[in-house]
Amino acid sequence: GDDESVVDQGTSSDENAASGDTVTIGFSGPAADHGWLGAINSGAQAAADSFADVDLKVAEGTNDASAQIAAVETFINDGVDAIVLLPTDGAALTEVAIKAMEAGIPVINVDREFSSPFAARATILGDNYGMGVSAGHYICEQVGDNPDAVVAEIAGIDSLPLTQDRSQGFADALADCDLEVSARVAADFTVAGGEAAASQLLSANPQIDALWNHDDDQGVGVLAAIESAGRDEFIMMGGAGSKNAMDIIKADDSVLKATVIYPSTQAADGVALARLIAQGKTMSDLITPSVPNRIVLDAPVVTKDNVDQFYDLAFES
Amino acid sequence: MSEQTTPGGAVAAPTPPPTPTEPTPAKESGIRRLLSGSVGRNLGLVVALLLIVAVGAITSPDNFATWSNTLVILRQASIVGVISIGMTFVIISGGIDLSVGSVMGLASVVATIDVAQDLASATHWTVMVLFALLVGVAAGLINGIVIAYGNVVAFMATLAMLVSARGLAEIVAERRTLIVGDRGFVGFFREDFLGVDVLIWIFILVAAAGWILLNRTTFGRRTVAIGGNREASRLAGINVKRHTVWLYVLAGLCAGIAGVMILGRTTAGTSTHGQLLELDAIAAVVVGGTLLIGGRGTIVGTVLGVLIFQTLTNVFVQNNLDSSVQAVAKGVIIVVAVLLQQRFAKPAGRSS
């Protein structure tokens, strides 16, 4: 109506907090074989538990696109009210997401984007490219004045598009200050993999100025390798933002000086959004009376100066 | 031929022996033979499958025993199923193929590179299928030649192919996920026939072809003979090396078909397709009663093995089981399934 104030559109935060019709939400993600993904899973579960009116169904985590499709198909069959999907590969899950949407089930796409805009009602993403850019900028700030600085990079699983995005952002940002990555290895997001990759990298490069490690979980291993090699001539930056990494940054007694956040709360956000959408509610602080289609989360840099501010966002690695 | 060698005059005893020398246990033999044959072996599997289905139907009465859920299970089973059919032949012959998962990934990638997609859009989408199948056959050919003529043990040769094919797929795809553009292709796999998806039909066809190939052709006979006794087969004049090459080509071809199927299912080719699929396939084949040392195995058993694993996963999802608990349960169930299968297959002959 005309007399309604612009700011009063949609549901209010009180209305949102109140219990509505119980909704069943299906959640499917990759195998929780990694701290961040573990945090994603437990985040989703915790979010669901915090709502009395959400019944969360969790499919077996899998890195096999086909198996994940089967999980989504099962959700469709079971007639869930919404699906939160963190695809093992965005493009590969697009078909089945479209199928769900066509069956009238809203799909909330988390972290790895589908290849079609019709596949999701809402998309919530971490910013992988932005993560690389943040990391690159930070390293430019720290060592940019040295044109010969040796910058090393320990990536995650190289065959994942998200790794490519991070590395691209990192390279682009470094190019701004005329630096480039002179040594790069890929690990596998695991502690042991990080340790192995790092010890090889350190051995091959006797002098490093800055090192970006994509992931704090494998960072545990990377740090172990650095300590055991007794190296401290460089600064290191992490990624994702684990509690362990933040503790170390706070203590400021190792090479790890910063990390870039890649929120592990995305799936929890997804569950919250799915509930709103399924119950016909909206995001109370936004004026527009419907849940946005696309939310890209921030990738802030955490240093010892601002670590307290981000500490609660950290995940238990 | 030797028709002139009739049992004529020269034979020793004028009076043939009154009883056969072999003590034939007359009675039970009928049922026993049935039980100990492939039927009995598979009976154990059917029981295992029915148990799982029963658990599913009881714990999730509304959603499990529906036609659409059955289709979900079958669709999921179809890809690993096709791979398992090829694997069955290789394992019956006494070999193993660890590379099928990677080869499937490579096939999916090669079929969706720009060249292939451009060609496909200029002509027909079956060009993409052709690319995938060629990749499978080529990989199988290399495996087969290295194993048969290079005398490299199959485990190592195909492990090497696993690693290489995965790397090659990453290089070819430039680590991107390649999206299938051709709507004809995507449309074809979205269709169904008599209410059953194209994917499932492909599995049915491959399984049927595999059954005929194994049980009704000289190819199958050679496969079983080589697996049963390689040296005897060689001395009987079978070209064991050449046949071995064909076996790995067959496994590669199946991986290629699976590559097409995963493309149809996901509409995207990536080097991550098929990771660890080889273990699923081997597990299905072995649970299906095929001996890892070769010489014995059935297609029906393999199909049942595949269905058991997929149904199990489905029951888990239906019951919203934590994935870690699922893993523990799965391990226990594998052992129980093998024990069950043995129990039913046991009556026959000598155990080792």
Added chain:
Amino acid sequence: MSEQTTPGGAVAAPTPPPTPTEPTPAKESGIRRLLSGSVGRNLGLVVALLLIVAVGAITSPDNFATWSNTLVILRQASIVGVISIGMTFVIISGGIDLSVGSVMGLASVVATIDVAQDLASATHWTVMVLFALLVGVAAGLINGIVIAYGNVVAFMATLAMLVSARGLAEIVAERRTLIVGDRGFVGFFREDFLGVDVLIWIFILVAAAGWILLNRTTFGRRTVAIGGNREASRLAGINVKRHTVWLYVLAGLCAGIAGVMILGRTTAGTSTHGQLLELDAIAAVVVGGTLLIGGRGTIVGTVLGVLIFQTLTNVFVQNNLDSSVQAVAKGVIIVVAVLLQQRFAKPAGRSS
């Protein structure tokens, strides 16, 4: 023993046969025998390793051939090395253990749960070691019993353990990475002795113990016997089932030791430790000349196999090679290494 059956007066032939019945090809036999024995087998591996080292030294002259880089390689080799020693025994006996990687992960997790860490800080950090070893032994015991007494084929039994142990590790760790708090523990593994890390010493000790166990004890001889001819071993009065159990316990124990080592190396326990390590270990053992069908194998070969793979990876990294290209190259090199090893081991006997 048979002291009364001395080769006394009654000795058989009054005229012993003039020459041995074996036509010993007098001349070459010396070198041949050497080459075809374990030495020759390993010669091929040494050549392969030297080739890789040469490539490393040429392509990366400054960093590769240094003591510290050697330590990097050895440190890296030590964990998979310890696992491979246990695997060697299992494979020589004709079995296989796919679960070692998972069990190692589980051991690392159990050793770092709160209970263990609290106990350790209350007493001594070796309590954590004890926890890890116990987990390994327990898993091995289950494997062994299921295989030996349940007659479940080793591939399936240990595949089931692989899946279950991984799931259990996730449950125990609650999917977190458990950081080792005890500085004594971490400090111990940071130390070196004579300039060589504790980790590497552990590998050396385990390898040496493995060599003695395999070559100088009844346990080792019986392992070879069971792998070479299971039935004959049984007829010779060996308790094959019990011995089989001990073999898997040994493999589990090695996985437990490796679990401690990865804790020392990464200072954190997680369920992801040891993923796919079983394949690396099997590859090293097989490249090292141990027959997958059992009955033959050497510890030295296994150690060389492990070193070959680790040196290879190191050379790749030294050259900053793209990981996909690494994978392709690795596959090719595996095949070449096996072929090379065969070439040197070939002279003996009939080929199949």
Added chain:
Amino acid sequence: MTKAFAGVRALKGVDLDIRPGEVHCILGQNGAGKSTLIKTLAGVHRPDEGEIVWQGETVTIADPQAAIDLGIATMYQELDVVDGLTIAENVFLGHELASGGFTRRSEAAKLTKELLKRLGHGSLSPNTEVGRLSAANKQIVSMARALSHDIKLIVMDEPSAVLDSEEVKNLFSVVRELTRAGIAVVYITHRLEEIREIGDRITVLKDGRSTAVGLEVADTPTAELIRLMTGREVANVFPPAEPVADDAPVVLDVEGLALEGVFSGVTFSVRAGEIVGLAGLVGSGRSEILETVYGARKSTAGSVAVGGKRLGRGSVSAAVTAGVGLSPEERKSQGLVLDEPIFVNVTLSTFGRFAKGGFLDTRAERSAAREQIEALELRPPDPDRPAVTLSGGNQQKILLARWLVHGTKVLLLDEPTRGVDVGARAEIYALIRRLAAAGNAIVIVSSEIEEVLGLADTVLVVADGKVLTTVPAAQIDEHGVLDLVMKGAAA
């Protein structure tokens, strides 16, 4: 020392008593249950009924170790040695000389050496890997192992099957030595003449029953034994040779064939209808000659021609296509796909011929197999029976049937009667003769010189990888062959 024993299944009531210091022979057709009986004594099988009385006490022999502990050592019919271990390790397998788990290797080697010397094989090194030994020498190792125990009874299951006559003599002197020391020997064989030489008493098994227990060898004529075993009369003689027609064409022509390190300069030819026998000691390389002619091993020199056409080197398929068939030495490991039915084994070389467009015609295969089963009197006459369930003689017939279905010009027979009982043996001899009469060129290898001489038209004496002479069978006798061999080996 008495044992009485009655079981079911393969054994349906068997009595056997053994006295110290005697050689007790067990006779019976293939599949009569001899091996099963001795495996019961060895603790491999457990009797379902009946009892074993050992030195006056009823005992249960639960496992092989229990038998060994009682003082019963067994040499099994299937070679029971481990290829990957050395001779010494094989001898002491299961009862290693060890202190605290560590093997005492030099002591084991020394004792092994003594045992080998005692067995007339002092030249074998205890540290040789057993996989490198010939079948005969493996048998020696098996024997040494039996003697390494503190035994009162030693059971030998067809020890002479893989031995040549020299080795058999050797074996007998060891047996005599043992009996002198009061040790009982149970001796199983299909070679009846051996019983005459060393046997004291005989037990005959037929279809799992003992038809005669403890007959004195001296009082029992051979014909009687054969009747007890087979239930019929067998004229255990070689069928009369028909002279080869002078104008018979040469079918197989072997020219200067060599396999490096094993044999060289082997030249002979076989005419249609002719049987050529290779005589020689075990390990002289006869099997290798056959396998190389067949293409199963790749010759390093020389040529093989069939009907004037040269065969490709190292190609079995070329040989089979040209009409050459091999019945290999080791039935089980080289000849049969044991788990498959009889008919599959019979048509293993020919199933492609019955197939239409790659599709098998199992009905045609079965009927072809059945034809041969009837012609060869294979028992049981059921083409669907797995080959593994047949007795040795019948398994041997499957191999012959395979080539009969195929229709060969050249048949290479390696030890065609090894482990085959008297009755079946006579049938196989007759069959070989008939095949020759039908125009096949046949090459036969046998460790029994008598067999070679009895069957062959022409004999090649082989020693140390060389053909010493080629003579018509009529012009040489067993003694002559052995003389030649000894001289050849000494040379």
